[in-house]
Amino acid sequence: MTTYASVDDLLASARHSLERLEPLDAYARVAAGALIVDIRPAWQRESDGEIPGSVIVERNHLEWRLHPASGASLPQARDGQEWIVVCTEGYTSSLAASALVSLGLPASDIVGGIHGWRAAGLPVAAGPTPVETVVGVTTSS
Incomplete structure (x- = not known):
């Protein structure tokens, strides 16, 4: 088992395996x-808004809801589906x-999270949307 000296080291290791995406x-x-x-939890989505079209799955359910073979997966969790994770x-x-x-x-994941998305001028909707649903397309900036 790999251990890390700090959370920063853990984060660097996680990012090493990712193609991180700029908001655009x-x-x-x-x-x-x-x-x-x-x-993000509901209180953060209420505070900062949500990306229209995003699927809401709070962190503690993520792997089970997105893995097609988990037995608890969402309908959108199909083999080969590309996922882009966003947090704050x-x-x-x-x-x-x-x-x-x-x-x-x-x-x-998205560099800068929802804050980076908003700063890039991309659409944001009011939240919070109920967990495990898709955010509606009504937008505001």
């Missing part, structure tokens, strides 16, 4: 069929996306 690149990937999965600032999402990659799922 993530937006383009969604247009090509990727799905964004928002892992892009730290927890790196750890979560790395866990998905370790399960053989195509996953990445």
Whole structure:
């Protein structure tokens, strides 16, 4: 078992296995069929908003809901589905996306999280959306 001297070392190791996406690149990937999965708790989604079209799966359910063979997967969890994980600032999402990659799922995360997404001028909807549903397309900036 690998141990790390610090959380920063753990994060660096997780990011080593990822293709991290700038917000505009993530937006383009969604247009090509990727799905964004928002892992933040409701209070953060209410505070900062949500990315329209994202699937809401809080962090503690992520692997079970996205792995097609888990027995508890969402309908969107199909073989080969590309997932882009988002959190508030892009730290927890790196750890979560790395866990998905370790399960053989195509996953990445967004540099800067929802804050980076908003700063890039991309659409944000009011939250919170109920867990494990897709955010509606009503948008605001």
